[in-house]
Amino acid sequence: MSVRTSVIRALRACQVPRTPGSVASSAFFEGQAGQSWLRVSAGQRAISSRAQSPAINGKSGKPGRFGKPGQSGKPGKSGKSGKSAEGERSARDLERFNRGVLPENENPVKVFNANLRDGTLTKAIAASCLKTAVRRENYDGGLGEATIKWIWKEHDSYEFPKxxxxxxxxxxxxxxxGKEDLLWSWIEQKSRKRGNLGPKDRFAxxxxxxxxxxxxxxxxxxxSLDEALQVFLRAKSSTYSIPLAPARxxxxxxxxxxxxxxxxxNDQGPQVEQLRWPNTDLKLWESFFKAIDARExxxxxxxxxxxxxxxxxxxPQPYLKYSRHLAGHPSLVQKMLKRQSLVPWIARGRHAEAVLRQSGQAEDANWLGAFTKELDSKxxxxxxxxxxRRTAQRNGASKKFKEELGDSPL
Incomplete structure (x- = not known):
């Protein structure tokens, strides 16, 4: 027998066989590393986001790697009955937080502060607390200020729509x-994103x-909308780059x-819409109107x-004039018909028709009414x-049906 063969046999004889107990221990420690804990209120329960593994608790009914039920040799792999009552409760609690609904006996301020103190606060939990506070009109807890200070340095990690x-x-x-100045300071922070990105990405x-x-x-x-208009005009005059399209x-x-x-x-003709904020300042309205970029x-x-x-x-004259312009350009009308924004546009047309009719301009009102009706029917x-098409996509319609719809002007 060669020296090499003798050494190999000696090493094999010294190896310790891997027992089912060692496999379960390995699964336990690997599973423990994947646990995450969420504190839902001060001094109360902590819930686990991981269901217990059957390889750990021995509840699997299937024979394991070594031929015995409940002793699977694959760490962390669960069987059909692997969820315990605690795991199911944890899933429900996490789902509750994701929905943004706190139980009546939970104080959103205490939940927020407890998670903040323990280092377990996430954006989902914070949104849940804030939503609950707004619903309950709990405005004296300082949650707005606490939240913006918590995310102060994460301004340019904001994700839409998340x-x-x-x-x-x-x-x-x-x-x-009354902490709007704090918000403006947060808005006007510098972005740390790459300079080659566009403003919409860098300053979202x-x-x-x-x-x-x-x-x-x-x-x-x-x-009135005075304060809302002042917000827009302040953002427009800011020395910082603020994409204004969403606010506009x-x-x-x-x-x-x-x-x-x-x-x-007699309630049978068109209807005139009443302003929701009738006392809006005319100068502010005109300033906003002038700020609309004609190119966009x-x-x-x-x-x-x-x-x-x-x-x-x-x-109603600008709307009437533009409608006559559209009537003379059928290609523009065809493009408009494909947009979902046509629905509010038609509503504006009926309102303009009512204003024209009320002011005695019956001929213009009749023309605009007919044009609006034609848009609606087309x-x-x-x-x-x-x-x-949407129904077909939702229901998984056949390929042939989708091809037929593909020939439509949409």
Missing amino acids: DVELLDYMIRLLVQE WRADAVKSLVTSKAFASED TETAKLLMMPASKKAFE DVSEPFRVQLPLYRPDGPD SEVIRKKRDE
């Missing part, structure tokens, strides 16, 4: 807490924060948001819709095909 809910509720609370948190602040200020007031669109929609409709002609305002332009909602009285076919 972080929108957290941002919206944080800003609503900051408005109620600025764009959505200004948009959310506009909305929060609007609904904090019952009779949101502000325009708010300015055109009716509170009610007033009918005339091309499809269903706000420049022709907004005059219908001037604080000093509706002006778009109905396309809307129907769009709905059919």
Whole structure:
């Protein structure tokens, strides 16, 4: 026998066989490394986000690697009955946090502060606490200020749409807490992203924060949009680069948001929409109107819709003039018919028709009414095909049916 063969046999004889117990221990420690704990309230239970492995607790009914039930040699692999009552409860609790609903007996301020203190606070938990506080109108807990200080250095790691809910509720609370200056300081921080990225990517948190602040200020007031318009104008005049498209669109929609409709002609004719915020300052309105960039305002332009909602009285002429322009360019109409924004555009047309009729311009009102009706009837076919396509996609329709819809003008 050679020396090499003798050495190999000696080494094999010295090896310790791997027992089922050693396999289970290995599975236990590997499983422990994957645990994450979430503290849901101060001094209360901590819940695990990992279901126990049958290889650890011996509950698997299938024979393991060594021929005995409950002793699987594969660490961390669970069987069909692997979830314990604690694991199921953990899953429900985590699902509850993801939905953003806290039980009645949970105090959102205490939950937030406990997780912040223990280092277990996440954006999902924070959004849950903030949403609960807003629903309960709990504005004296300082959650808005606490949240913005917590995410202060993560401004340029903001992700759309993942972080929108957290941002919206944080800003609503900051408005109620009177901490808007803190928000502006957060907005005007420098971005650490690469300089070769466009403004929309580098400054995404600025764009959505200004948009959310506009909305929060609007609904904090019952009779005017003055403060919302001031937010937009401040952002526009800022020396920092703030993408204004989201805030501009949101502000325009708010300015055109009716509170009610007033009918005339025995409730059978068109209806005039009443302003939701009738006391909005005219100078601020005009400043916003002038700030609309004509190069970006091309499809269903706000420049022709907004005059219908001037604080000093509706002006239907820009809308009427643009509609006549559309009537003379069928290609523009065809493009418009494919857009979902056509629905509010048609609503504006009916409002403009009502204003024209009320002011005695019956001929213009009749023409605009007929043109709006034609748009509505033509778009109905396309809307129907769009709905059919969506239904087909949801239900997994056949390839042939999808090819037939593919020939549509959509």
